[in-house]
Amino acid sequence: MTELAPEHRPTFSRASLADRLSPHAPVLLLLALAALGWLAIDQQSSWLTLTVSGLAMGMMIFTMAAGMTLVFGLMDVINFGHGAFVSVGAFVGVTALMLMPGMTAEASIWLNGFAVLLAVACAMLATGVMGYAFERVIVRPVYGAHLKQILVTMGGLIVVEQLIYVLWGPVEIFIERPAAFQGAITFAGAALEKYRLVAVALGLVVFLALRLTLKRTRIGLIVRAGVENGEMVQALGYRIERVFIGVFVAGSALAGLGGVMWGLYEQVITAHMGQETMILVFIVIIIGGLGSVEGCFIAALMVGLLQNYVAFLAPKAALISNIGLMAAILMWRPQGMTPVVKAK
């Protein structure tokens, strides 16, 4: 036996610095971006405010984008209707919040927090159910046909937007955050809006929960394996289409959560808010590497930071800057920062 296959004893030679850094390049890039912002913005307090604001924005975009990148990675489905879940989530969540004036008027962290959680639960439930129907009715018949997917899911988006007009009326709705999440705290001379800190915390929880699920559970293994080679996952005995529906529903619910967060951030909601955020969502999932949750997370934070720094330094260049970032990153890594391996 041993003479057939002598036990291989690898020697782990010291990898070069570049080799060791390469896997961490996205994180380093994010830190570099923050450092660059620090150099470009004279006042440290402004920098801190902008950084928190950028991180909050990034977390919200990540929450909206995570489902879409997984759906693409797993089933090769481009869902242009994903923004519909953001809008519906926002409307359902905000409506729920408005039905609980008693719990949101007085500044009590517990009461207000509970009200927001309840609103989020309603929004996620609604968008989750809607995601299930969307997958069954709209996406299922067009598996494997990208052009049809784009047309049909765009159509779905328009229908949903019109339904929002029917149910909630055509004008935008202005909202007040629950009392405990209004205003700002001062830290190191910088004014940090309380709500943004909440958004950062919430986004972080979503990311960690998602990461844990993907790394530590069997469903997570199936999803990660399925992104690379769905056929082999089926040959091992897993019904990948069921897993896919699960991912679609979870992704839709997350988009709904992102919608509530975004609505409370902007303090106004419209039927087409989802569609508007989709531009940033697209940039983020492309920069991150289609199908990669971690890439999506780092990319979202980068986009959030850049958007806020540039909006402060040169307001007119904000959106352009993110498209520039996308171009630069694609020139460096054409498959995105954390490319996902695909069989065939």
Add this chain to the structure above:
Amino acid sequence: MSEPLLRLEGVFTDIEQYHILQGVDVAVPAGEVTMLLGRNGAGKTTTLRTIMGLWRARQGRILLDGRDIAALPTPVIARAGVALVPENMGVFSDLSVEENMVLAAVSGPLDRARLDWIFSVFPPLKTFWKLPAGNLSGGQKQMLSVARAVCEERKLYLIDEPSKGLAPAIVGTLVKALKDLKAAGATILLVEQNFSMARALGDHVAVMDDGRIVWTGAMATLAADPALQEKLMGLSMEGGHG
């Protein structure tokens, strides 16, 4: 002779507009190794993929234990006890060796005794247990692919050209592992171009050409008849001068 574990009856498979399998009849007796030989492009991989349900048979029956599985979804076929080691190995490179194995054990946690045996025949899998499978060498990936199939007891193993592109030492390792598997009473349908490997393992032989079975018989018959080997191996080894 008792009913074989697997029997294909007049199986036709189309891939897009091409008629690839044109009436395949083959029997795979339980507890023995059946070799599927044939030149490149004969339809061996297509046959295995059709059994697994990854391609759909347009016509014909695929009987596993007497039950027609031709129309069943792939995961159901897998859970009925059919394991595939695909031609491209199908290893998940983003997952660690361990995660690849955990995923392959569909009916519960990994069996310790089987795992010890796997580590003894494929030591590199133990060495690289926690590493991403994408970092493995080609030979080690093939070991992982076979290990995934054998990590649980299955009714039928479909193994597609495990020796492809591997150095002789690694082929020897694979032969040893498959011999162990065979000694434990496994039923194997093995596609193999390497005739010495085929001879070392096979009990029965089916030779394919142009989407049909053109010869079936005992490995002993083929091994003892150089003229027949010449004729059939011309089909199976040289790549179509017939």
